[in-house]
Ligand SMILES: NC(=O)c1ccc[n+]([C@@H]2O[C@H](COP(=O)([O-])OP(=O)(O)OC[C@H]3O[C@@H](n4cnc5c(N)ncnc54)[C@H](O)[C@@H]3O)[C@@H](O)[C@H]2O)c1
């Protein structure tokens with residue numbers, strides 16, 4: 370079996386960065402080079418201040434500090450790194466298409482194709498190419514077609530090795546994965562390639578957790594895992610609306626059903642809606658594939674997960690408006706949390722973006738505080754929607770650093786990310802700071818066990834009356 374001395378990963382993002390840092394950490398004899406076409410991102414990974422890595426993940430900076438410039442390198446020399454590596458991971462972004470056929474639904478594979486063409490151009494020796502990005506089922510076929518038509522005599526073995534880490538817990542998920550999935554051809558060279566990759570993971574993952582399948586099962590399983598997880602969130606969110614009409618309490622319902630070992634307790638936390646770069650994109654992709662294959666009922670079934678998620682966000686906005694006497698025009702609304710979940714600075718598809726956009730449509734004045742998200746990012750997210758001019762967004766939204774100060778004369782607070790620090794605030798002072806009646810709209814059920822109502826707040830806790 371070929372030995373691996375050099376690994377390259379194309380894409381230094383939320384997956385490429387942490388995944389390769391952990392491989393470098395666990396496999397000291399392997400040199401790992403993470404490359405990206407974005408020079409700023411690479412400069413940040415190489416920066417002296419480890420608090421300014423491009424990605425915030427608990428435990429990540431410690432690993433980077435230990436391995437960087439020893440066996441972990443970040444570089445913009447994409448071609449050089451491909452050339453010298455026996456194993457090449459592709460971990461570039463695969464966003465939803467924003468143009469042409471499949472617009473708004475299919476995965477945009479232009480970055481993947483570019484990687485394949487670069488590899489085809491550069492490679493002078495046999496390589497194992499690994500799809501780490503989440504891809505539509507049968508993408509490996511397209512990669513194979515590009516790579517096997519180079520005429521250079523170089524052999525490429527293509528594997529699918531989807532990543533299941535969740536943001537905010539990436540390092541822990543990578544160190545202790547439930548499973549590692551490796552899909553590849555069941556030919557002798559395919560089986561060997563799967564074994565080579567398996568050996569890398571076996572440095573720290575028990576062999577019984579490494580699952581080897583055919584390439585199509587692996588690609589499809591990634592989309593299906595995300596669809597099932599998101600479906601649970603949409604299911605419980607749908608029930609949260611019912612709870613608000615029936616005096617049932619969503620946490621009690623979640624607990625009661627989750628104790629059934631066939632259902633299990635995880636992913637049953639009602640919220641203002643799931644966000645993140647993956648769930649919506651991957652379900653849209655699954656729906657697109659099913660529809661393209663003529664499976665209309667299958668497509669409609671999964672599309673409902675997204676429809677319910679959109680409903681949950683708009684239901685939350687409606688609650689903010691109706692509770693405040695049907696108008697929020699000119700009212701000062703403080704937003705606690707912009708990230709799509711706690712412990713990450715990632716804001717992609719965060720519910721906060723859509724909630725705030727809708728509140729701005731009602732002419733509210735918005736003040737945002739998030740402990741990890743920059744002002745620049747918040748405005749970029751709002752501007753990207755294109756609902757109004759960016760100058761208008763800047764006029765109507767303020768991004769603040771002091772979570773207490775901004776509550777002065779506020780009419781309402783909306784909690785949109787479950788950052789732990791919000792729980793430890795001095796809510797009595799916040800109440801005194803605010804206009805009365807002082808409203809708190811808790812989209813994360815974060816303050817469930819606090820005494821906000823006793824303090825005097827009009828407290829809306831999503832999923833209960
Ligand atoms: N974010 C997650 O938690 C997560 C988890 C599992 C799987 N995934 C999947 O992993 C993939 C990557 O996601 P991400 O969140 O890391 O994306 P990201 O946008 O954070 O990072 C992708 C990086 O790839 C770079 N890139 C694009 N084209 C390139 C090219 N031709 N050459 C070199 N660099 C190039 C971009 O500049 C960017 O820095 C996606 O398919 C995603 O669905 C993401």
Ligand SMILES: O=c1ccn([C@@H]2O[C@H](COP(=O)(O)OP(=O)(O)O[C@H]3O[C@H](CO)[C@@H](O)[C@H](O)[C@H]3O)[C@@H](O)[C@H]2O)c(=O)[nH]1
Nearest residue numbers: 532533534535536602636637638640643644645647709710
């Ligand atoms: O009970 C729950 C669980 C999650 N969420 C929300 O769902 C979204 C996604 O959360 P999570 O899955 O924890 O984070 P991601 O980083 O998006 O991870 C998902 O998407 C990744 C990218 O594909 C996969 O690798 C992971 O396995 C999968 O969990 C977030 O907005 C959460 O707040 C809820 O509202 N209620």
